[in-house]
Amino acid sequence: MKIVALAGGVGGAKLAHGLAQILEPGELTTIVNTGDDFEHLGFYICPDLDTVCYTLAGLANPETGWGRSDETWNVMENLEKLGGPSWFRLGDQDMATHLERTRRLRVGEPLSQITKAFCEAWGVKHAVLPMSDSPVRTMVNADDGELAFQEYFVHRRCEPRVKGFRFDGVEGAEPAPGVKEALDLADTVIICPSNPWVSIDPILEILRPPFAQFDGAKSVIAVSPIIGGQTVKGPAAKMYRELGIEPSAFAVANHYRGLLSGFVFDRRDAQLVENIKGLNMRAYVTNTLMECLDDRKQLAMEVLNFIGEVL
Ligand code: FO1
Numbered sequence: 001m002k003i004v005a006l007a008g009g010v011g012g013a014k015l016a017h018g019l020a021q022i023l024e025p026g027e028l029t030t031i032v033n034t035g036d037d038f039e040h041l042g043f044y045i046c047p048d049l050d051t052v053c054y055t056l057a058g059l060a061n062p063e064t065g066w067g068r069s070d071e072t073w074n075v076m077e078n079l080e081k082l083g084g085p086s087w088f089r090l091g092d093q094d095m096a097t098h099l100e101r102t103r104r105l106r107v108g109e110p111l112s113q114i115t116k117a118f119c120e121a122w123g124v125k126h127a128v129l130p131m132s133d134s135p136v137r138t139m140v141n142a143d144d145g146e147l148a149f150q151e152y153f154v155h156r157r158c159e160p161r162v163k164g165f166r167f168d169g170v171e172g173a174e175p176a177p178g179v180k181e182a183l184d185l186a187d188t189v190i191i192c193p194s195n196p197w198v199s200i201d202p203i204l205e206i207l208r209p210p211f212a213q214f215d216g217a218k219s220v221i222a223v224s225p226i227i228g229g230q231t232v233k234g235p236a237a238k239m240y241r242e243l244g245i246e247p248s249a250f251a252v253a254n255h256y257r258g259l260l261s262g263f264v265f266d267r268r269d270a271q272l273v274e275n276i277k278g279l280n281m282r283a284y285v286t287n288t289l290m291e292c293l294d295d296r297k298q299l300a301m302e303v304l305n306f307i308g309e310v311l
Pocket of ligand 1: 048150
């Protein structure tokens with residue numbers, strides 16, 4: 001079975017990690033959102049790409065989900081003493097990633113190639129691709145004006161009310177090398193439990209125009225990031241509410257309506273099963289909360305079995 005997983009940050013990385021425990025390298029390609037990339041302190045930072053790579057490498061910080069485990073913060077502490085910006089926390093080990101990525105980008109190496117080289121260095125065996133080598137920037141239209149994604153997410157702690165989103169640069173951006181090939185070969189695309197508005201929509205915007213078959217011939221399965229009306233992490237539920245939609249697994253299924261052959265959601269939302277089937281997709285109910293490594297593997301196994309039923 002060949003699988004393409006679409007992922008944003010922490011939730012997506014956890015399921016990709018579960019899939020990587022089961023699938024052979026060569027059977028799994030994870031395509032990652034780069035809409036929340038930004039330049040900060042002179043570094044080119046790719047939070048979701050790093051979260052996915054660190055997680056697959058077993059290097060991710062288990063408390064935050066982002067950044068490195070066993071991290072030290074010497075640079076940040078000294079930066080703060082000098083009055084430098086410290087709202088975006090960069091650990092010492094993590095900083096090496098941004099330093100080297102920025103250096104390579106400056107000498108003309110594309111992001112996809114840099115990611116491949118980093119994955120090799122970290123021992124990540126399954127392919128990880130940025131959605132595009134061209135910069136795409138998620139912009140949050142909030143009640144007090146438009147904000148760059150990290151400004152909204154980290155600096156303003158998701159406090160501004162959202163009115164919509166714009167993916168700056170998406171029109172001119174091509175999928176990264178390897179993305180089209182992976183999709184052509186894939187039996188199934190799994191949309192990981194990431195934020196539909198700001199993690200998955202940017203990837204879909206990049207993929208849709210050149211991949212007509214993506215809207216029909218391939219089976220596409222999504223896993224809900226919303227459990228019992230809430231998100232495990234991040235502002236997806238708050239975003240749904242502010243956009244006038246009741247946050248629920250049904251709202252997520254409805255968001256991807258027309259694209260999905262199957263939808264996986266949590267036991268706590270089992271009462272939504274008939275409504276979800278009414279969206280013309282198969283439904284699978286299980287425990288989707290990934291609290292430990294075994295949960296990741298268990299959910300991945302169940303999603304793969306469900307794909308077997310759907311195909
Ligand atoms: N998220 C935070 O909430 N606060 C931080 O200081 C922070 C630093 C950070 C550094 C590197 C990195 O790769 C990610 C980091 N994140 C931080 C997470 C990240 O900005 C968001 O989780 C994603 O952009 C949303 O998927």
